[in-house]
Amino acid sequence: MKKNKSKENFIITLCDGPSCIHNKSKELKRDIEIQLEKKGLSDNGRIILSGCLGMCSKGPILIVNPGYTIYGHVTEKDIPEIVESHLVKGKPVSRLIIDEDHLYNRFFRVFGDVGFFGKQMRITLRNCGIIDPESIDDYISLRGYEAIAKILSDMKPEEVIEEVKRSGLRGRGGAGFPTGMKWEFTANQKSDEKYVICNADEGDPGAFMDRSAIEGDPHTVIEGMIIGGYAVGSAKGIVYIRAEYPLAITRLEKAIKDARDSGFLGENILGSDFSFDIEIRLGAGAFVCGEETALIHSIEGSRGMPRPRPPYPSVNGLFGKPTLINNVETWANVPVIILDSADWFRKVGTEKSKGTKVFALAGKVKNTGLVEVPMGTTLREIIFDIGGGIEKGKKFKAVQTGGPSGGCLPEKYLDTPIDYESLAKAGSIMGSGGMIVIDEDSCMVNIAKFFLEFTQNESCGKCTPCREGTKRMLEILTRITEGKGEQGDIEKLERLGNLIKKASLCGLGQSAPNPVLSTLTNFREEYEEHIKHKKCRAGECRLLLDYVINDKCVGCGACKRICPAGAVSGNPKTPHVIDKSKCIKCGQCYEICKFGAVDKK
Amino acid sequence: MQTSLENDRMAKLKKYMADVLEKTDRPESYLIAVLHRAQNLFGYLSRDVMDEIALTMNIPTSHIWGVATFYHYFKLKPQGKHSIAICLGTACYVKGAGDILRTIKKELKIGIGETTEDGFFSLHEARCLGACGLAPVVMIDDKIYGELTNQKIIEIINNYRKRDRKSKEG
Numbered sequence: 001m002k003k004n005k006s007k008e009n010f011i012i013t014l015c016d017g018p019s020c021i022h023n024k025s026k027e028l029k030r031d032i033e034i035q036l037e038k039k040g041l042s043d044n045g046r047i048i049l050s051g052c053l054g055m056c057s058k059g060p061i062l063i064v065n066p067g068y069t070i071y072g073h074v075t076e077k078d079i080p081e082i083v084e085s086h087l088v089k090g091k092p093v094s095r096l097i098i099d100e101d102h103l104y105n106r107f108f109r110v111f112g113d114v115g116f117f118g119k120q121m122r123i124t125l126r127n128c129g130i131i132d133p134e135s136i137d138d139y140i141s142l143r144g145y146e147a148i149a150k151i152l153s154d155m156k157p158e159e160v161i162e163e164v165k166r167s168g169l170r171g172r173g174g175a176g177f178p179t180g181m182k183w184e185f186t187a188n189q190k191s192d193e194k195y196v197i198c199n200a201d202e203g204d205p206g207a208f209m210d211r212s213a214i215e216g217d218p219h220t221v222i223e224g225m226i227i228g229g230y231a232v233g234s235a236k237g238i239v240y241i242r243a244e245y246p247l248a249i250t251r252l253e254k255a256i257k258d259a260r261d262s263g264f265l266g267e268n269i270l271g272s273d274f275s276f277d278i279e280i281r282l283g284a285g286a287f288v289c290g291e292e293t294a295l296i297h298s299i300e301g302s303r304g305m306p307r308p309r310p311p312y313p314s315v316n317g318l319f320g321k322p323t324l325i326n327n328v329e330t331w332a333n334v335p336v337i338i339l340d341s342a343d344w345f346r347k348v349g350t351e352k353s354k355g356t357k358v359f360a361l362a363g364k365v366k367n368t369g370l371v372e373v374p375m376g377t378t379l380r381e382i383i384f385d386i387g388g389g390i391e392k393g394k395k396f397k398a399v400q401t402g403g404p405s406g407g408c409l410p411e412k413y414l415d416t417p418i419d420y421e422s423l424a425k426a427g428s429i430m431g432s433g434g435m436i437v438i439d440e441d442s443c444m445v446n447i448a449k450f451f452l453e454f455t456q457n458e459s460c461g462k463c464t465p466c467r468e469g470t471k472r473m474l475e476i477l478t479r480i481t482e483g484k485g486e487q488g489d490i491e492k493l494e495r496l497g498n499l500i501k502k503a504s505l506c507g508l509g510q511s512a513p514n515p516v517l518s519t520l521t522n523f524r525e526e527y528e529e530h531i532k533h534k535k536c537r538a539g540e541c542r543l544l545l546d547y548v549i550n551d552k553c554v555g556c557g558a559c560k561r562i563c564p565a566g567a568v569s570g571n572p573k574t575p576h577v578i579d580k581s582k583c584i585k586c587g588q589c590y591e592i593c594k595f596g597a598v599d600k601k
Numbered sequence: 602m603q604t605s606l607e608n609d610r611m612a613k614l615k616k617y618m619a620d621v622l623e624k625t626d627r628p629e630s631y632l633i634a635v636l637h638r639a640q641n642l643f644g645y646l647s648r649d650v651m652d653e654i655a656l657t658m659n660i661p662t663s664h665i666w667g668v669a670t671f672y673h674y675f676k677l678k679p680q681g682k683h684s685i686a687i688c689l690g691t692a693c694y695v696k697g698a699g700d701i702l703r704t705i706k707k708e709l710k711i712g713i714g715e716t717t718e719d720g721f722f723s724l725h726e727a728r729c730l731g732a733c734g735l736a737p738v739v740m741i742d743d744k745i746y747g748e749l750t751n752q753k754i755i756e757i758i759n760n761y762r763k764r765d766r767k768s769k770e771g
């Protein structure tokens with residue numbers, strides 16, 4: 001059934017991101033439909049399912065337009081009231097409105113047309129939550145595909161490249177290479193065939209920006225790629241996306257088909273002599289395939305092993321042809337630059353880092369979800385103003401950016417502005433957008449070990465330093481967390497780490513030691529405590545803890561029965577005790593005690 | 602001995618490969634797509650299936666084997682009825698996914714990548730399921746369970762077992 005959009009009086013946007021689905025957003029859709037039906041409103045508006053809206057901890061999220069009122073924690077019982085009060089009487093239901101002055105919900109209100117004041121927070125995610133990601137008409141109604149019309153009628157490929165260069169856009173996949181320069185290198189190659197690739201492999205294990213960008217607004221990425229294809233003289237685009245992202249894949253497939261049916265993809269786009277089409281290729285769960293040369297091997301149908309660069313893909317890429325590779329978020333910026341001009345884009349951000357960056361904020365922070373901020377925003381603003389600070393009144397300890405290639409920054413770096421250079425100077429990296437907040441309950445040695453376990457597991461095995469060196473480092477870290485750390489371990493870790501960085505072929509190995517090295521710099525005393533005093537101040541390394549029974553013990557005997565080491569003694573109904581010398585620190589007594597009588601110290 | 606169901610699946614896979622061979626320029630580059638399709642159909646990549654792909658696509662089995670073992674997504678052994686994927690992404694990890702994993706391992710008596718003796722559960726690790734706000738998280742088949750505690754995960758596992766028992770009885 002096709003609805004007449006001019007008669008549309010309202011739009012209800014329901015988040016169908018993973019957190020909101022868990023909080024029953026899908027069930028709400030039916031409840032809303034039933035209520036609309038009851039009030040005879042079914043034909044006056046529509047319900048949109050959008051990807052993650054970035055307010056996951058307040059889910060399920062529902063946005064009602066007119067008014068762009070954001071409702072959080074909505075349950076089935078609230079639906080009749082929302083429909084009756086908001087839609088029929090025009091009075092929003094104030095008790096459900098999420099109305100904290102967080103940057104992330106301000107954008108909904110500033111979004112009219114193209115707000116020009118540099119306050120626009122959402123460039124990449126500008127349409128997410130606003131349009132129906134499965135409707136090309138919605139995308140077009142917000143100036144979608146207008147950039148294609150513009151370049152095809154008024155701009156030569158060189159001019160497009162010049163504009164992207166002037167915008168100052170840098171790669172959002174992690175390394176921050178100037179996008180316009182990359183385009184120019186690829187354009188300058190003479191070849192009968194060239195490729196344009198969108199890297200949607202999103203390997204950082206704590207991040208989901210690219211996935212949400214595609215789920216919420218797939219056409220933006222497609223439009224960006226078409227512009228890239230035109231600029232470098234390529235007729236073929238490929239999106240390399242993780243197989244673990246089924247919803248993003250389905251939405252992308254539909255968007256590509258719709259774009260083709262509307263004449264934005266395929267032969268002679270919009271009647272010009274430019275032809276371009278896009279194909280989807282699935283990854284298969286290998287972190288190293290996010291690296292561009294490995295990714296190319298994977299598309300070619302081989303094992304995703306990196307190779308030395310140069311030659312860079314812009315010269316010798318997919319099937320030996322010049323290839324332009326950019327990240328999802330990078331692509332999503334391109335249509336905006338073309339439409340709103342490089343001059344406008346340059347106004348957002350810092351001297352060397354222009355535009356905005358999307359982060360997946362998570363960990364021990366109150367408001368988790370996606371945030372998009374102008375470059376230059378400080379870590380403190382993101383974590384405390386947008387993120388609402390640390391959960392449960394705990395103390396901030398560190399923030400991790402850049403995932404397994406990045407580092408952990410302590411409090412003294414909280415006022416660091418987010419840009420490629422400042423973060424690198426502080427000892428971490430921008431990375432692709434994972435931002436994990438760590439509080440006093442987490443052990444930094446353990447965090448470093450977590451990342452190293454990941455990279456060691458994902459090392460493709462081609463270079464010995466990366467394959468074997470990370471294994472040695474991991475052994476040392478494991479020893480330290482088990483209370484078997486030795487004098488000299490810290491120095492060994494540093495030596496090995498620096499060696500691996502220097503001697504590895506690809507970015508995986510070159511950056512794998514970073515989480516360890518950065519925690520060694522910023523949290524050295526925690527390593528020392530583990531090694532010298534066999535203590536873990538966060539209480540996470542269980543083999544370094546002492547289990548002690550306190551005076552809450554009622555003598556139920558549960559711990560005594562479960563203890564595999566026979567370390568607990570005591571008569572029924574009298575306080576029990578743990579024999580430290582027998583205890584193997586398995587923690588079972590702690591878990592089974594119903595009276596909170598076992599302490600870990 | 603092949604069942605008719607399996608013949609049917611094999612026919613589908615062959616059709617898919619025929620399409621790739623016919624409609625694409627560089628069919629060998631679609632190997633990973635073919636493996637995805639095969640795993641989709643059969644649940645895992647058996648030696649027989651890989652041989653068939655080798656024959657049809659004219660790619661050495663050794664190459665296919667190399668590719669299938671390189672990528673974590675491909676399963677080389679039959680899988681349990683339900684797949685439990687525990688998220689070991691960073692956000693889940695700092696919120697105690699390690700503990701949940703220990704509990705699951707103990708409860709099911711299997712490690713990551715293994716299947717329970719009764720063939721009911723397989724255990725996998727996942728990296729960020731996009732639900733960090735609910736950390737720690739597991740995904741059982743297609744359903745996400747969040748804000749887990751040791752107790753909660755055991756309850757969830759038991760519910761699956763109970764439902765299975767009921768469906769067998771009635």
Ligand SMILES: Cc1cc2nc3c(=O)[nH]c(=O)nc-3n(C[C@H](O)[C@H](O)[C@H](O)COP(=O)(O)O)c2cc1C
Binds near residue numbers: 200
């Ligand atoms: C181990 C490793 C993993 C990577 N993973 C990703 C990834 O998941 N997504 C991504 O866009 N870039 C990733 N990159 C960076 C890519 O190699 C490449 O630089 C990037 O896709 C270029 O796009 P950009 O200039 O738009 O950032 C990774 C690099 C390395 C070394």
Ligand code: SF4
Binds near residue numbers: 306458
């Ligand atoms: S550095 Fe590691 S991941 Fe990269 S090519 Fe060498 S072994 Fe493979």
Ligand code: SF4
Binds near residue numbers: 559566582583586590
């Ligand atoms: S931690 Fe384990 S070994 Fe130690 S007393 Fe408790 S149950 Fe026994």
Ligand code: FES
Binds near residue numbers: 015018021053369
């Ligand atoms: S999943 Fe709904 S806001 Fe993130």
Ligand code: FES
Binds near residue numbers: 689732736
């Ligand atoms: S880290 Fe587990 S869902 Fe994101």
